[in-house]
Amino acid sequence: MNTETPNTTAAPTTAAESVHLDALRSTLAVRAADAGLLEVAYRTVDSPVGPLLLAATERGLVRVAYAREDFDQVLETLAARIGPRVLRADARLEAAVRQLGEYFAHRRTAFDLPLDHSLSSGFRRAVQAYLPEIGYGHTATYKEVAGSVGNPNAVRAVGTACATNPLPVVIPCHRVLRSDGGLGGYIGGLEAKTALLHLEEAA
Amino acid sequence: MTHTPAFETVVERHGATVLRVCRAVLGAGPDADDAWSETFLAALQAWPGLDPDTNLQAWLVTVAHRKAVDITRARARQAVPAEQLPEQVSPVGNPGEGDPQLWMIVAGLPERQRLAIAYHYLGGLPHTRTAELIGGTADAVRRAAADGIKTLRRTYGTDSPWEGPTP
Numbered sequence: 001m002n003t004e005t006p007n008t009t010a011a012p013t014t015a016a017e018s019v020h021l022d023a024l025r026s027t028l029a030v031r032a033a034d035a036g037l038l039e040v041a042y043r044t045v046d047s048p049v050g051p052l053l054l055a056a057t058e059r060g061l062v063r064v065a066y067a068r069e070d071f072d073q074v075l076e077t078l079a080a081r082i083g084p085r086v087l088r089a090d091a092r093l094e095a096a097v098r099q100l101g102e103y104f105a106h107r108r109t110a111f112d113l114p115l116d117h118s119l120s121s122g123f124r125r126a127v128q129a130y131l132p133e134i135g136y137g138h139t140a141t142y143k144e145v146a147g148s149v150g151n152p153n154a155v156r157a158v159g160t161a162c163a164t165n166p167l168p169v170v171i172p173c174h175r176v177l178r179s180d181g182g183l184g185g186y187i188g189g190l191e192a193k194t195a196l197l198h199l200e201e202a203a
Numbered sequence: 204m205t206h207t208p209a210f211e212t213v214v215e216r217h218g219a220t221v222l223r224v225c226r227a228v229l230g231a232g233p234d235a236d237d238a239w240s241e242t243f244l245a246a247l248q249a250w251p252g253l254d255p256d257t258n259l260q261a262w263l264v265t266v267a268h269r270k271a272v273d274i275t276r277a278r279a280r281q282a283v284p285a286e287q288l289p290e291q292v293s294p295v296g297n298p299g300e301g302d303p304q305l306w307m308i309v310a311g312l313p314e315r316q317r318l319a320i321a322y323h324y325l326g327g328l329p330h331t332r333t334a335e336l337i338g339g340t341a342d343a344v345r346r347a348a349a350d351g352i353k354t355l356r357r358t359y360g361t362d363s364p365w366e367g368p369t370p
Contacts, residue, residue, distance in 0.1 A: 013219045021218050024236060028214070028243050037247050040209075079209040084251050086209035 026176070029089030039083030041092040042075065048104050048191040048199070055091045057082060060114030064167050066188035081119060100169065104199065109136035111170045119166040123154065127161035136173040137200040141179045163187060169196065210250050213259060214243060220325065221263050227321035228271045230307040234278065241270040264326035268318075268336050308358050316351030319344045324352070 008143040013021070032038040038061070042055040048090070053071045055063040055078055062082065079086050090097075093139070095113055095185050102108035120128055134140045143159045151157070162173040168187050174196040178184045186193035221242055225235040238326050293341075309317060315337065322333040323344075330348065331341040 017222065021222060024222070024239055025214060025218065028247075029241055031240060031244055033245065035248075037244070042211075054265055060262050074205075075209045075211065080206040084207035084210055085247055087214070088211055089248075102268055 009139045011192065025088060026090070029087045030091060032085070032087055033089065038087055038092075039084055039085040039090060040075075040078050041087060041089035042098070043079075043088060043090050043093050044071065045097050045100065047100065049169075049188060049195050052100070054087075054093045054096050054100075056096065057116045057118070059116040059118075061093075061096050061170065062116040062119060062169065064169055066168070066192065068189055069187065096170075103169070106199070106202070109200075110187075112160065113170065115167060115170070120164070121163075123149075123151070123157055124161040124164055128159055128165055128167070128171050128173070131162075131165075131171050131173055131176070134172060139177050139197070141177055143179050144182065145176055172196075175200075205332070207251055207253070207255070210247055213246065213250070213263075217260055217263050218243075220327070221267050223231045224264055224267050224321050224326045225271060226306060227309050227325055229274065231303075234271075234274050238274050240266060241273070242267040245270070255311055257325060260327050261332065264322055264328055265332075265336065267326070268322065287351045310354060312351050312354060313347075315344075315347045316354070319348035320351045320355075321353060323348050333337070 029038065029041065033041065036058075038058075040057060042053060042063075043051050044051050046052075047168060049066070051067045051071075053065040053067075053074055054061065054065070055065075055074075063074065065071060076084055077137060080162045099108055099111050099113060099120050103111070117125055117128070126149050127145060130145065133148070134145075142162070143152070146152050146154045146158045149158070158176070162176050163185055165171050165173040165187060168174065174188075174193045176184065183190050185195055207321070218239075222239050225238040225242070229235045229238055234327070242263060246263060309320070312320070318337050319330070319333055320337065322328040323330055328336075329341075330344045333348075334341045334344045
């Protein structure tokens with residue numbers, strides 16, 4: 001008999017434990033933020049284009065992700081690029097959740113949120129900074145965007161900037177289409193892009 | 204490229220285990236909750252610099268032990284003579300905190316038996332490591348754990364949550 005080696009496999013978590021742990025985790029997130037130990041706060045939210053993951057640093061909203069991007073993978077990338085002190089935390093994302101809800105309910109046409117652009121740099125960042133200029137319900141072509149940011153030949157690079165937009169929906173890369181009227185690509189899938197364009201048309 | 208994983212995965216994977224350890228040590232109630240929070244806050248602080256080879260569960264259980272000691276000491280310091288006894292937080296916990304009967308039986312065990320069980324059966328530490336934390340020899344800790352389990356088995360039955368295969 002060797003009792004030196006732990007022989008337990010962890011017992012399954014009971015429903016009561018789960019509820020209690022959720023409460024403890026909420027408190028932990030608040031205390032971590034107060035102590036300056038919360039590099040990335042995140043939560044998920046349901047939307048007409050499927051579940052979205054929202055993540056924010058102390059500076060602002062840093063990431064909106066579609067489920068097809070794999071949330072676990074998104075969190076690991078955030079841990080690697082921003083910092084590993086990542087916790088599920090609702091408070092920091094309240095405003096983003098509210099404004100997204102309003103947007104999807106046709107009650108908001110522009111977002112007014114602090115944004116953290118640290119996941120983008122250079123030309124991509126310049127393109128993403130320009131995109132909110134394309135108003136709600138309007139569209140522009142990749143070529144037009146390239147011209148607008150002062151580099152008319154960089155059509156392909158504009159496409160890349162849209163495809164790597166870390167803040168889809170909030171930064172409206174869905175409003176950028178091909179010159180021939182084609183949808184182009186979208187990080188959330190073409191179905192989501194179409195849904196957002198229809199949502200804005202129907203407003 | 205290797206990097207430190209998101210801390211959320213640590214809470215997800217080990218949160219329940221640490222809660223059970225804290226409850227076994229301090230009773231199911233606010234003290235155990237405080238110990239849980241303090242443990243994960245300390246872990247969060249240390250997380251970016253932690254050696255990737257660290258056995259996370261053992262590390263967390265060790266931190267939980269230290270936090271429980273702190274809380275027990277703070278509670279003792281706060282104790283002042285009074286005419287009337289203040290209302291006490293129930294060591295048995297509140298409804299919704301798991302199996303009250305089980306935690307009551309655990310709370311009634313002698314302290315060394317309780318800790319030996321908490322750190323080994325709930326926390327997964329080897330008895331040698333528990334002995335380092337609470338003093339005494341590994342053999343004495345092993346006997347304390349066995350005696351405690353015997354009592355639990357007699358009073359609660361064999362299907363207490365931490366009894367896996369018989370040791």
